[in-house]
Every structure is written in C-alpha cells, then in structure tokens.
Amino acid sequence: MFENKERTDIAELGEFGLIKHLTDSFKVKHESSIKGIGDDAAVMNFDGKEVLISTDLLLEGIHFDLSYVPLMHLGWKAVQVNLSDIYAMNGMPTQITVSIGLSSKFPLEAVEEIYKGIQLACDKFNIDLIGGDTSSSKQGLVISVTSIGYAEKGTVCYRNGAQEGDLVCVSGDLGGAYVGLQILEREKQIFLENPNVQPDLEGKDYIIERQLKPEGRRDIVDLLEQMKILPTAMIDVSDGLASEVLHICQQSDKGVTLYEEKIPIDPMTYQTARELGLDPTVCALNGGEDYELLFTIKQADYDKLKHDVDISIIGHITEKNSGCKMISKSNVVHELKAQGWNAFKL
C-alpha cells in the first residue's frame, strides 16, 4: 500500500499541523455549530431541540480489513455508520467528531485518503466536522466517530414505543452488505493463495457497494416527515434484522410476527447468496451492516406509505406472549433468534 507513491512522514507535521492539514478544507455549515475545531471543546446551540449523540469505535482487523477496504471508503463508512444511529432516532445529524490512531506504517497520504472519504460523507449529508483527536498507535488503525444531531421536541423515536397491531416496516433491502463481504473475503483468500489472480467482482457491484459504501437513510427520515408519519419505534439495521426486531420487542415488551416472503432482498443478493451456498433469508436476518431503518407504525398510517417502493411492510407487532416469530414461505413458524455479529466472538 502506497509503496510506489509519495510518502510523507506524519511526524514532520506534528499533531496540530496534521489536524490543520487534514481539516482546513472542511467548512462549517450549520448555525448550531458556534465553534468547531481549534479550542478545547466545540460549542453548539440546540435551543428548543432534543440533542442526540451517538458514538462508534472502529478497529482494524475487527471492523475492517484494509486488504480490501480502500481508505477513502473506510472514512466514508465510519461516518455513515454513525449518522445512521441518529437517523434511527428520527433525528438529523449536524456535527461529528473524528478521532484517529495511526501506526507508523501510514504515511500522510493514507490519512488524507481517509479524510477524503470523511469529507465526501460530510458534504453529501450536510455535516460539520467540529473536533477530534489524532495520535499515533502502536498497532493498526483506530477510528472513533461521535455524531451529534437534533430532533424537534416530541419527534424522537425510541426502541420502546411499539404497540400491538403496529406494522413492522423496513427501508431498502437487506442482506446485501453481508453477501458482499463474503465475496470480498472469498477473493481475498484466492489472492492470498495466488497473488497473480485478479479479484473477480464482476457483476457484484451492488452488493460490494452495500458493504464498502453504505449510506445512512436520511431520505427515509425526510420522507416520514413529509408523510406526517411518526414511527412508534425505530432502530437501524446494523447487526441484522433479527437482532434489531428483537431489540424493539424486548424494549417495547411486545411480540412480533414477520413474514419471510415480505423481507426485501435484492436479486443480486439473492442469487449470490445461493451461489455461495447461503440462505438469502438467513443473510437478511443475521447478516447486518445494511444500515437500513426498521420501524413500526400505527395501522392508521398504512395508506400513507403503502405505495412507497422503498419501504416494505414485513410483519406486525403482537402481544408479548405470542413470542417473536417468522412465518416462512412454506408456512412454517420459526422462532426469531439474534445470531447477529458478536464483536467478542470472532
């Protein structure tokens, strides 16, 4: 990586020089950002609003593999993953802080790539970078992102508000990011065995993008507002549909019935899962990293979104004693179990 390219040693710049170099081209866009980078803390104003905050820690070798994740994509994804948590509260993210720990193997040009991805995400999603921390690291790359946002009072959607009879909705399609990861892992193994073989990703663009370049669903938050729908509960799909549905049921003290045939799976996801010997529905239930929004709405709101092609109604909330289950395409009842990603069992 970067071996035949220009390499500038970060130590030449020092911490303050590096931060200035990396963040000079970021412009502050929000009135709520009173003071961004350059003091002990950032200063903001959110009068009349609920303030939302979420944080994620991404570690090399655990959350990403630099052998197939381009650094610019990594910067983009680190931001998106975090914004997604704010959207999941029915909020609008407005600021982020980014802390990065870098081992000496990374030249300045590598960090610039990460920040290019961060800036692309900030520009596209209208986010101010207002602070952070930069340091060397003994081993590997560490990225910590905190996002700050707001919601009008009374519009925050928690996980615990689902009521019996509510419809369970999900945006976009599921399982793609997981199947995309399997393709990247397969090609990495082939490359490790024979470095002369070029990776074969032809025709897999969509699922590779789902894995490497996800987008938080800001558009869904906007759409719900336009439709005047306030979800009764909402969560983003980071660990897999099953895990997220169970969070809503547990915190709302309810049960759920999902219908397998209603779970949205893109044809490329479906076909590639089959090629790899995987069950597409299992990929959707347990794959994770889709960053779609899963939410519950009152039945009275059904007419408002029934024609929206980007939102699927996949089930309904039941009383707690009915349990959490999925009716398969062949009409068999399965109990839903969270087998999502466990960061401590790798």
Next chain:
Amino acid sequence: MFENKERTDIAELGEFGLIKHLTDSFKVKHESSIKGIGDDAAVMNFDGKEVLISTDLLLEGIHFDLSYVPLMHLGWKAVQVNLSDIYAMNGMPTQITVSIGLSSKFPLEAVEEIYKGIQLACDKFNIDLIGGDTSSSKQGLVISVTSIGYAEKGTVCYRNGAQEGDLVCVSGDLGGAYVGLQILEREKQIFLENPNVQPDLEGKDYIIERQLKPEGRRDIVDLLEQMKILPTAMIDVSDGLASEVLHICQQSDKGVTLYEEKIPIDPMTYQTARELGLDPTVCALNGGEDYELLFTIKQADYDKLKHDVDISIIGHITEKNSGCKMISKSNVVHELKAQGWNAFKL
C-alpha cells in the same frame, strides 16, 4: 495481571450483555439526560445553554503503560482528561460516552476495574454515562471518551480572547505529573532488569498521584463564577505550560511575558526533578498532563483573586510584536517554545 484471580471470558456475555453488566450500576443524575444507554443514540436537552463537546482517544503503549498504570486509575484518568477540556471552556460537563476496545488478554474482571474508575470519576464529578461502544481489539486496549457539557450563554471562554495587559493565571502547580512519570519509568526499568527489586516510590506520593490520578479543576470553574470573574481566554494544561500559553497567544494574536519565579512548582516536584537531573522549570513548561487551568483575566479582576493560594499570576499579555518570552530567575529573557508532547514523535 489477573493471573491468579478469577477470569471470566468476555465472549460469554456478548456485547450487549457486557454493556449491561458494566453500566447497570450507573445512575442518571442530570435532568438534561433524557435517555442514556440502551437506544441508537442518547437524548439530551440543553435549552438556553451553549452545548460543549470534547473527545479523546487513549491507546495502550502510547498514552498509557499498563505495566504501572492500574486499570481503575486508567478509567478515572480517561474521564478526567476529557472533563478537563469542558472546564477549560468555563463549562460544566454533564455527560460522557465511553467506547472501549479490548484484546482477548483482558478478562471481564479487568474491564470491571476500568469501569470502577470511570464510575468513581462520574460519581465525584456528577457525570452521567449515557452511551458508548464495546468491542474486541486485535491489539491492546483502546479507550475513547467523549464528554458533553454546557455553559450559560455568553460565559464560554475561548483561547482567542486575551487582550494586551491581561494577567496570565494558572491553577495549582505544574510539572508534577511529568516528574511522577519519570519516577514510574525509572522503577519500571529497574524492575525489568531485576524483577525481585520492589519499586521505590516512597515519599513520592504526590507526584505519582499527579500522574496516575489527576483531577480536572471543576473547583476553579466554580470559584471563578463565585468571584464573578469571566476569564478573557482559557485552556487546560495537557501538553505543558509553554505549549498552552502559545496557543492562547497565537489564537489571540498577542505576545506574552512570563516570570519563571512565579511559575508554581510543588516542593516534591522541584526536589525530585533535581534528583533526576532535570530542570524543574523545564518540567513545568514542557511536561504536560497537569490538567490545571491556564487563563487570562482583566487587570481589574486582580483584586478578586490576589489572595487565592491556589491561583498563581505568572505573567501578562503583551502586544504581538513583543513576542512570547519568559524572564528567568537570573533576569535572562528566553523565547517560549512549545516542546510539549508530540504524539507522532515517540
């Protein structure tokens, strides 16, 4: 570490189980904390206030050495370092998020120690733990803390407000944390050469505590409010007095004259520095990690704090062209240079 004690494998708990286990005993204390741990994001309210946010990333082998830093102290210090940034804005921290990456060498009991330190700091400084992220790590321990706080409108102190003639003040004493670190490093080397030799820290309690168990100066923020003093500029001493004074001068577009004889140095710091062949003033100027507050006040405020034994007036702000200098005890003029800690030159 922990070899003869109980060891519980973290993987048994899983991520959600671990977070619940570690954070169950944390109680939410602030009205501004509407929703803490347990949803996609935390929810807060700061109507009528300025919102402050600051973040730090602490990496094993860079920011701390577990061969002499007890885990409980590490948890405490990770919080304090971050709160200090909010105090440096003349603000009150109210919430933190904590993200931790753990390699498999850490059993549950080790993480519990870190959280004990975090909880002690939260309890003593009246802070709500409202979120975070927990993950395994391939290499070493990673801690990322973000603190959130507030200030009444018009009371935030930036680095850029110092005016010519303002007095330069610093709380507490300086250089102790650095000299304490030198003692810990010396004893580590002796131990590595002969593991049978017990560390000799006798009579060094104060400076060891300055290094391992620093406290952010909330009391100074309270005191300034009681005295009705609004500093014209403020910063916390994390990288060393010289570096911090230069930040204020650079951002305020001013010069400064400091007097060596006025720089507060504790007798134990002074004596130990001498024993180690170090210049105590250089330790104060370039040592860092003291987490004292450095601030400038109008001359008109002098009478209000001239008798406070915990605040030293160490110089005054000059016009920019006079430069940034220190008058030594022997009346020699030295140019101030930031030789503070560079996280990229280790």
